[in-house]
Amino acid sequence: MYRPILRHPLKHHLIQTPTKPTKYDIIIIGSGQGGTPLARALADAKFKTALIEREHIGGCCVNEGCTPTKTMIASGRVAYLARRGWDFGRKRDIVRVFRAGSEKRLKDAGVDVLMGEASFVDAKTMVVVDGEGGERVVRGEKIVINTGCRPAGAVLEGLEKVGKERVLDSTSIMELGVVPEHLVVVGGGYIGVEFGQLFRRLGAKVTIVHRGGQLLPREDRELADLLGEILRKDGVKVLLETTPIRVVDVSDEGFDVMVSTKKGDEIVKGATHILFATGRVPNTERLNAAAAGVKLNNKGYVVTDDFLQTSVPFIYAIGDVKGPPAFTHISFDDYRVLKSSLLESEGSGSRLSITDRIVPYVVYTDPQFGHVGLHEHEAREKYPNKKILTAQMPMSYVARALETDESRGAMKAVIDGESGSILGFSCFGAEGGELMSVVQTAMIGNLPYQKLQDAVFAHPTFAESLNNLWGFLK
Structure with missing residues (x-):
């Protein structure tokens, strides 16, 4: 027996209502971005749940809104960039503009800029030798050492037989007028992988020779291994636990590199250029620091305290010359720290230090x-006595990554399991630096991971993945 016939307001067809309806704890009408996860959560909690959807599972966002439109926009951007090809290849122009801007700001501030190389005569006196051999003596009541670092020298047996234009470091490789036919990169650290992938994409055959068991030795193994997989898929040959021994068979066309591997000696054939990306060294050997009483460590870096003061009270050091981490943003933070000390007497605020700063x-x-x-x-x-938890999630779980076809990689967080404090975060993925900066902001504010887990981020963005990452904690 049936109750009166009802007319569906949209489909205009007849619906018969049975006298004995199916009973549910909860019924959800519509499977959009709220209804679908709500239904799943309730079902997981053992509620008998029904989800009623008239057309498409996923609602507007998945079917007509965010996902299809942003995917098409990503395709449009690729087409736009392809048409703008001639706008790129402007490295020297950008460098020239930035350099000129720095020079103008110094001049406008009234800074005397002395071009030359400085060395100490005593703790307050320096001699500056210009490019033509002219000397000028200067004296300062306070002195700041900011001489930076340079690429470590290339050392390999037989290298003297290879033309200097084929032996590269991270500076000279950027001045090449041609793309190497076969670039051998010695070193699988940050510089090595960046240039290795770059020149592979420019058309070179690339071989990375790295003595360690993983690329990026400081990083978590699973993420470093993902990088290795991606480089190999891009066509880069990656040789781990491999050390170059000597250059052999040098000719006008190129040379071979003999390497030592776990299986014995092998030959990397047909190299045309070799890049040494094996670290950097401080520019202190001509500083004559001993004449001023400034202490250097055994690697030549200037020793400082947390206020950037050297062994001499009125001499300071900032930037790479004081040792790792060697990042531009650390140098800029050193400037802020030292400014607070040098201008403290002028009421600029409290004195800062480099103690416990969070380094991205x-x-x-x-x-x-x-x-x-x-x-x-x-x-x-x-923290050997803390409960350390980790969460790792593939970028293929991030909607924005899928929409832009950039789903390679993964992200990983390290958490204090008791307090929920975020101890560290890595993102190997599209816009990884921007996503990392969101987590860094939370760390600066001492926010526990739960605040990110429950935050409302715009959709579709990479940042909203920080709602879901914590579901992988273990």
């Missing part, structure tokens, strides 16, 4: 590799 960085591979804070192994070493 980004490796500009594609996808990017952003990191802030502690890695898992560092957290476990630093």
